[in-house]
Amino acid sequence: MTEIRDSFPHDVEITENLFVPLKDGTRLAAKLWLPKGIGPVPVILEYLPYRKREGTRARDQEMHGWLAGQGYACLRLDIRGTGDSEGIIEDEYSVQEQLDGVEAIGWIAEQEWCDGQVAMIGISWGGFNGLQIAARQPPALKTIITVGSTDDRYATDIHWVGGCLSKDNFDWSATMFAHNDLPPDPELSGPGWRAQWLARMEANSPWILTWLAHQRRDEYWRQGSVCEDFSRITIPVYAVSGWADNYAESVPRLLEGLSGPRRGLVGPWAHSFPHDVAVHPAIGWLQEVKRWCDHWLKGEGQGLEGEPMYRVWMQESVPPQTCYLERPGRWVGEGAWPSPRIEHRPLTLTATGGLSPEPLPEGAAEEARLEICSPLSVGLAAGEVGRYGEDAEWAPDQREDDGGSLVFTTDPLPERTEILGAPQLTLRFSSDKPMALVAVRLNDVLPDGRSTKVTQGYLNLTHRQDHEHAELLTPGETYEVTVDLDDIAHAFPAGHRIAVSLSTTYFPICWPSPELATLSIVPGASRLDLPVRPPRAEDEQLRAFDAPEMAAPTPSVKHPAPEGVRRTITRDLLSGETVVDFPRWTYSTEMTDIGQTVTSDAFARYRITEGDPLSAVCETECNVEIKGPDTTCGHHSTGRLTSDATHFRVEMTLRVTENGETLLERQWDERIARDHV
Numbered sequence: 001m002t003e004i005r006d007s008f009p010h011d012v013e014i015t016e017n018l019f020v021p022l023k024d025g026t027r028l029a030a031k032l033w034l035p036k037g038i039g040p041v042p043v044i045l046e047y048l049p050y051r052k053r054e055g056t057r058a059r060d061q062e063m064h065g066w067l068a069g070q071g072y073a074c075l076r077l078d079i080r081g082t083g084d085s086e087g088i089i090e091d092e093y094s095v096q097e098q099l100d101g102v103e104a105i106g107w108i109a110e111q112e113w114c115d116g117q118v119a120m121i122g123i124s125w126g127g128f129n130g131l132q133i134a135a136r137q138p139p140a141l142k143t144i145i146t147v148g149s150t151d152d153r154y155a156t157d158i159h160w161v162g163g164c165l166s167k168d169n170f171d172w173s174a175t176m177f178a179h180n181d182l183p184p185d186p187e188l189s190g191p192g193w194r195a196q197w198l199a200r201m202e203a204n205s206p207w208i209l210t211w212l213a214h215q216r217r218d219e220y221w222r223q224g225s226v227c228e229d230f231s232r233i234t235i236p237v238y239a240v241s242g243w244a245d246n247y248a249e250s251v252p253r254l255l256e257g258l259s260g261p262r263r264g265l266v267g268p269w270a271h272s273f274p275h276d277v278a279v280h281p282a283i284g285w286l287q288e289v290k291r292w293c294d295h296w297l298k299g300e301g302q303g304l305e306g307e308p309m310y311r312v313w314m315q316e317s318v319p320p321q322t323c324y325l326e327r328p329g330r331w332v333g334e335g336a337w338p339s340p341r342i343e344h345r346p347l348t349l350t351a352t353g354g355l356s357p358e359p360l361p362e363g364a365a366e367e368a369r370l371e372i373c374s375p376l377s378v379g380l381a382a383g384e385v386g387r388y389g390e391d392a393e394w395a396p397d398q399r400e401d402d403g404g405s406l407v408f409t410t411d412p413l414p415e416r417t418e419i420l421g422a423p424q425l426t427l428r429f430s431s432d433k434p435m436a437l438v439a440v441r442l443n444d445v446l447p448d449g450r451s452t453k454v455t456q457g458y459l460n461l462t463h464r465q466d467h468e469h470a471e472l473l474t475p476g477e478t479y480e481v482t483v484d485l486d487d488i489a490h491a492f493p494a495g496h497r498i499a500v501s502l503s504t505t506y507f508p509i510c511w512p513s514p515e516l517a518t519l520s521i522v523p524g525a526s527r528l529d530l531p532v533r534p535p536r537a538e539d540e541q542l543r544a545f546d547a548p549e550m551a552a553p554t555p556s557v558k559h560p561a562p563e564g565v566r567r568t569i570t571r572d573l574l575s576g577e578t579v580v581d582f583p584r585w586t587y588s589t590e591m592t593d594i595g596q597t598v599t600s601d602a603f604a605r606y607r608i609t610e611g612d613p614l615s616a617v618c619e620t621e622c623n624v625e626i627k628g629p630d631t632t633c634g635h636h637s638t639g640r641l642t643s644d645a646t647h648f649r650v651e652m653t654l655r656v657t658e659n660g661e662t663l664l665e666r667q668w669d670e671r672i673a674r675d676h677v
Contacts, residue, residue, distance in 0.1 A: 002275055002282060003549040008069025010035035017053075017084060017188045020077065020104050028104060029084035029188065031060065031076045032113075033068035040115040042142075042297040043073040043108050044289075047101050047133075048126045049082035049089060049176075053185045054596050054626065058553035063273070065551030066286045072293060073113055077104060081203075084184045086196060088203045091210060092176070093128055093153065093224040101133045109140035116140060117297050121289065123147040123273055124247075131254075132224050135232035143296040145289060147240040148271050150250040151230075151257065154221035154467060158246070158385065159211055162483070163460030163467050164437050165511035165677055168385045170618045170641045170650075171604040173208035175584065178602065178622035180204045181656055183633050187594075197633070201656045201664045206639070209668070212648055215675040217467035230257035236296050237262045242269025243315060244279050244324075244394075246385050249422065249487040255310055255337040263292075263304075264337065266312040266489070268327035270393075275548040280326040284546030307543065308333030312489045314418060314533075317444050317496060320452040322383070322392035322567075332420070332489070332539045342421055343532045347410065347498070349523035355410040355498060360524040370406055372504055373518040376608050377578060378404040379439070379506035380569055383453070384582070392567040398443045398451035398501065405503040406521060408528075409445060417492045421531030423455065423485040425500060428522040430479065434472040435676060436461045436517035439506035440483045442528075444490065445497040457485035458510055462676040470676035478522070489533075500528050505613075508580055508606035511677065512613035514645045559588040562601035562623075576610035584622070597627045617642050632659050647671040 013034045019027035031052050035041060044067055050056050056076070064074035080100050081089030090096075109116050118140045120130040127149025134144050150156040158168035181204040183197035214220040222228050237258055241248040243266060251264040265288075269277045275285035294300040316328040334341065347355040351368035383395035425440050437460050444452045462470040464481045473479070492498055504517055564586035570579045584602035591597070602622040609615040620639040625632060634657035642649045652668040 003547060004552050005066060005069070005549050006552060008066070010038060010069055010071055012036065012065060012068040020107050022100060022103050026080060026087045026100075027085070028080060028100065029078045029184075033064045033074040034113055035068050035071050035073065038071060040113060041071060041073050042117040042119060042293065043075055043114045044119045044121055044293065045075050045077060045105065045108065046122050046126050047077045047079060047104070047120065047129055048122065049079040049179070050125070051083040051179070051182065052076045052078050053084055053188065054591055054594065054598050055083065057591060058556055059276070061552070061554045062276070062550040063286065066549070067289065069551065070290050075108060081200065082180070084188045088199065089180055090203070091207060092125070093132060095223065097129060098132050098136055098224070101129060102136050102138045105133070105138045105140050117142045119143045119145065119293055119297060121145040122149070124149065124271065128224070131226045131233065131237075134235055134237070135226050135229070137232065137234065141235060143236040143238070143293070145238045145240070145292060147273060148242070148245050148247045149239075150247055151225060151227040151253050152250070153225045154217040156247060156250050160215075160467075161385070161510060162437075162458035163463035163470075163677070164458050165215075166385060167508040167511075167606065167618070169211055170208050170639065171582070171584070171620060173206055173211065174604070174620035174622055174637065174639045175602070177204065177206050177637055177639070177652070177654070178624050178635050181635060181654075182624065182626060186628070186631065198663075204654065206650060206652045206668060208641070208650055209670060209672070212650070212672045215677050216470055227253065227257060231259065233258055234260050236260060238265070238292050239263070240265045240274065242267050242272070242274075242279065243313065243327075243488060244268065244270040246486075247271075252310065252337050252421070252487055262309065263307070264310040268313045268315060268329060275550055279324055282548040284548050286550060287546045303543070308335050310334045310337040310339070311542070312420065314420070314489045314491055316491050317446070317493050318452060319446060319450055320395065320397040322394050322396050324394055329491075330539070331542050332533070332536060333542055334420070334536075341534060341536070343534065345530045345532045347528045347530065349408045349500070349521070349526045349528070351523050353408055355408045355500065355528060368523060370521045370523055371518055372406045372502060372521065373516055374404040374503040374505040376505050376507055376512060376610050376613060378503045379509055380578065380580065382506060382509045385509060395453040398441060398453050399449070401441070401503065402451065402501050404505075405441075405501040407499055407501045408523070409497050409499040412447070412495050412497055413492055415494050417498070418490070418533045419492075419531050420489045420533040422487045423531060424529045425457070425483045425485070426480065426527050426529070427483060427502070428478060428480045428525040430476055430520045431461065431473045431517050432475050433513070433515045433517035434475065435513045435515070436473060436504060436519060437506070437510055437513055438483060438519065439503045439510060440485060441501040442485055443499040443501060444492055445499050447495050451499065454490045455486045455488040457483045458506065459483045460677060472676065480525075498530070507608050507616060508618070511643070512608070512616055514613060514643075514674070516611070516613055555592045557590040557592060559590060559597070559599075561587045562599065564601045565603040565605070577615075578608055578610070580606040595629045599625045599627070614644055633657070634660075643674065645674075647673050
């Protein structure tokens, strides 16, 4: 349980709204927390589109109120065209957003309450743009703390997974579509608020139309991907994620790519700050932020130099279940990353379904082949892509998906085996179709047969060279590819077995290829490489984290939420159709201090009929209502993504209301050519 602090070294003065002026005349809205009575201090900036006034109000106070009480000014800034900021938002992570951030940092550094130094902190979007703005090198920006973010917008985000269309691509577009036309607060924006609102709703367009127009890793995705030139980031970076989040693999990549001061931390957490978690153990994360900022902004504090570069939660084996509230394990550290201590242990796939530590005899590798054409039901036991820790988001027993997969398993392990890093599968194969994908799962098989998913990786096989250059497969020709699985820290106990499972479908995580493909695998020429971590005696002396704490949130009342969909899978045994439902953003919260109530309900639904990959459908519905003292503003939208053999089809509807009356209605129906997907 996170402790709520009500006493701090410094009293805090809160400015509910101030405007940061930009050179083009646009004003960005900000909320400011100032410690009283100590003069100019460093500023910690968080820069988001999620509406400071009511969207992130409670958690902003919990974090920024705590940090301000410790002697830092904190500024929560709405991105252009969102919340109470003026202008229009046209896409995520745009150049305009980054340049606005650079200009805002310059303005902040000149204020009388700032000592000229700024740090950036953020999770997800705010972690992304912290890295992006650091690469632009504004002089006043001295350090960033990036949580649940990425260095590579194509490889590690919600759009594409291994060159396959991710289930979250359309889903996330629908979520942002439901927020981009919400109005500024009349109380803060004044008489012009309604004109701003009308401009937003007229400009609102489904971002999926842009994202689907870039199906390879082209300049669109390279923009904002700091891995393109790590040398642009010269300030200290603290990179953080959780093994249950889909951004964890970015942390070791940042440690490897950056050359300046840096630290990495990965816990058992989902997509959350480490002090306020759904998956325990939580840590005293805000104390860690203070310690980091004290060192780099105030020259205070000792011990950072003597700590490991990379600290992770080594997860113990657990039985499969659809929700974990706690993951047993222990903290371990590596002095450098990549670590020279990691042993890369190859395991050869065998024709009898084994994983052998011994390579096959010379010439025997090509003798046997195994074929797999997975049913479209494989992937129903996948769980979510990005998890928040609730609603049955973890993968259940993997034996369900293994029924439609090729499975290769070790003998029972003679001793405990711990891995840390990214496993890789080198696969030799041929395909009977020009387009195909492979999904790879690494599983922990318990002695009783239950199978827990450890990590996974995917590859669109037309992207076998790289994600910039797609090339059709020649049916019958043999190829060799390497599939990178997501980084993980996991301990396989003695007596358990390690399994790798291969499938040619993985819906809804990966949109299916246009035709059901059969892959012919050459097991003896294929291998799994495991990053095995030997024990490290220094782990026992790692500094213990403080207990989690935060400031009290702003006052609110939770009202009964609209009845939303549940996390369910429904199969029609007569038609062969399977329907997978994912609940989204369903709540009703009254913020009593500002007289507003926000009510939301949404879902993403995926359909597919066995035997027909062109039957895949994603459907979304989002409803958001903001009820204020004088006006109730509403957004209602639906979305539908389908495909035929050559094109994707995007259908969207939008209705915006004021006090129940329709202000605007629009529809979209567009086709976008499939590009080797």
